[in-house]
Amino acid sequence: MSFNLIESVKGLISGDLISKAASTLGESEGGIQKLINGAVPVSIASMIQNATNSSDGGAGLLDTARQVSRSGVLGNPGSLFSGNTSSVPGLSGIMESLFDGNFNSISNALSSFAGVRSSSASSILSMVVPVVLGVFGKHAIDNNLSATDATSFLASQKLSLLSSLPPGLDVAGMLGISSLSSLGSKISGGATTVADTAQQTVDYAAGPVKKGDNWVMPLLLVLIAAALIWYFLKGNNKASSGAVTVDTTTVVTPPVTTPILTLTRIKVRLPNGKMLNAYTGGIEDKLVAYLNSNEAVSKDKWFDFDNVNFKTGTTGLTDSSQQQIQNIAEILKAYPKVKVKVGGYTDKTGDSIANQKLSQSRAETIASAIKTAGANAQQVVGAEGYGSHFATVDASASDEARKVDRRMALNVREK
Structure with missing residues (x-):
């Protein structure tokens, strides 16, 4: 099973730690939990943006993450409540550099989202960022990841990030980007793009699809298959009089790259009017289409x-x-x-x-x-x-x- 950065980070932030944070900061446990649920994806999204947009290909971020992992902060994340990270190797100035100078504005946005004081949001974000960096660094060390590998790994977390976003949290807006689909756009091969700017609605409230409505897709597939057959037959040399033709042309094969998978967010409306958040081709989309x-x-x-x-x-x-x-x-x-x-x-x-x-x-x-x-x-x-x-x-x-x-x-x- 692939490594899930968000779940690994949240696994280190226990209920006792949330209670301690609430008591220390004078906030409700519900508010702190909501704040953490927002701070984790914001931090990871910032790391993805930082790694993919940096001139060093994410090497600097990877080095910082490794140092943080080796510092021991993962064993005691509660020690970071004060926001004093200067004693942790690699963290000097990381808050401002990671958030491109917008640490305070992002803290304020998280404060409004979670319904807590700005100072509390700042303290929790100052704790979450080193934990995220530490978990990322440990994963990189354990798997001997290069800067390129580590940056690709971060990009692979986008779908998990989108799935974990709490309702009402505008991560893209906090980071000053048009949408989360733009994160990691510089990575070629294996990157997952999620089109989250315009949602399509698949409506099954009208009832089952009639059999006569199913001819379009098969026809389209037949046309595509015919076009491919024509293309390959046209490109092959034909043998004449039963002789075997040997093609001595040198063929240069271009590098093979992993195709980019585009996932489109959709709304699936059920017959009872219930709306589901899903993805094109996901289990919800396929299952409901089958049932209809x-x-x-x-x-x-x-x-x-x-x-x-x-x-x-x-x-x-x-x-x-x-x-x-x-x-x-x-x-x-x-x-x-x-x-x-x-x-x-x-x-x-x-x-x-x-x-x-x-x-x-x-x-x-x-x-x-x-x-x-x-x-x-x-x-x-x-x-x-x-x-x-x-x-x-x-x-x-x-x-x-x-x-x-x-x-x-x-x-x-x-x-």
């Missing part, structure tokens, strides 16, 4: 969760997973006849028996979470862990390649 289609139910058709993660080595869901769990519960409530089963899968590494047990526990966790989120328990008819039984990627492959086998999914049994 004439496609028959099949035990072989699974919908992969794309924003549900577990805390490392456990069966506990991360906080950021709750949004998608809630969305699935809302979909089931909107389609009371639908029944689903949850499946869990692992890659081929490790002990197969242990993998099966872990996948079973995680499938049960998701099924239980969907029920807790308000779905009718009768609609979640099962949870099964398949371990590595259906894994397709060899155990010796890279971790990135094996990600496809580590998934949680949903199967519709009745609709």
